[in-house]
Amino acid sequence: MDNRKVALITGGATGIGRAVALSLAAQGVDIVINYSRSAKEAQETAAAIEKTGVGCLVEQADVADDTQVKRLVASAVRRFGRLDYLVNSAGTTHFVAAADLDGMAGEYWDDIMGVNVKGLFFACRAAAPHLKKTGGAIVNITSVAGITGKGSSIAYAASKAAAISVTKSLAQVLAPEVRVNSVAPGIVLTRWCAGREDHVKRLGGATPLGRCCGPEDVAQVVVPLLLSANMITGQTVIVDGGAIL
16 A cells, blocks of 8 residues: 555546546556446456556446445545545436437436436545545536537436536535536547447537547546646536537
């Protein structure tokens, strides 16, 4: 055990979570990778992290289950002795066209809200006492869908609007010890987009910067919000190449 700072990243095996984990590891931060189903990818990400010389713990947990989240945080603190940063990158969706109101099934709502809102809150709540001890920071990965109402489904957009609201509430509740912000990407080229070229083109095909975001573009904003933006809390930073304009 050493004095390095420690970051827990939910959904850290792939996509944005993986990019953030690697970026933080490059800054000398020990990493806890959480995954729900991507065991192989989690181990691959851990191997890449360990090559940077920092420690890495891999833990499976469904963030929609409060008991599993408490176990996750306890394992992180038991392994490293502290917790400085939390990144809520775990997310889920069901692709349902907004106009297909009947297609937006009740179980889809439950799945999406369970991970994207309740899971985010559960992780923040479990981590809060430890983050207060270290003067830590939280970044929640939200989405421009929570601002525009456009996205993979109405339920997904609603969940991200709720996540932005939870961010604002927690920024007030956990201050002054813990800063809480969100980063709201536009369409990000991850495995979610595989085979969904129409979806990518509709939501990100005409950005002023001429391209969609990659996971590393989002990580470039998340990491400074955690490490150095000491007077920023309760904010949502949009990372979408200007598409929202």
